[in-house]
Amino acid sequence: MKSVERYEDVIAKIPRVVGHFKHSHVASDALNAKQKAIELPEERLVQRVATRLDSSFDMCDTAYRNRAPIEGVLSDGKVTTAAMAVKLEMVEHNWLVS
Numbered sequence: 001m002k003s004v005e006r007y008e009d010v011i012a013k014i015p016r017v018v019g020h021f022k023h024s025h026v027a028s029d030a031l032n033a034k035q036k037a038i039e040l041p042e043e044r045l046v047q048r049v050a051t052r053l054d055s056s057f058d059m060c061d062t063a064y065r066n067r068a069p070i071e072g073v074l075s076d077g078k079v080t081t082a083a084m085a086v087k088l089e090m091v092e093h094n095w096l097v098s
Helices: 003-023 025-037 055-065 067-074 082-088
Strands: none
8 A cells, every 4th residue: 555545544544533532521531541551641632623734743643642542442342332443443554654
């Protein structure tokens, strides 16, 4: 897969993942708990804003820094339904844009 195609794939998927955490208090609280558990700073995921040129980078950057907690919450059946987990699934190549 070419780098541009990978980038477009990531830019299409990450906003859905970030949106899930913005709209679900349960998922957001679980993300904070996972961040604490692995000793990451508690930070909110950044959403892309059309009027901010660097917001796509910020969104991808915060998602990548919080990859482990995000994957932990999405794979936790007590927090995320199986259907939602499939919809929001980020496979390895989604995280690697080069």
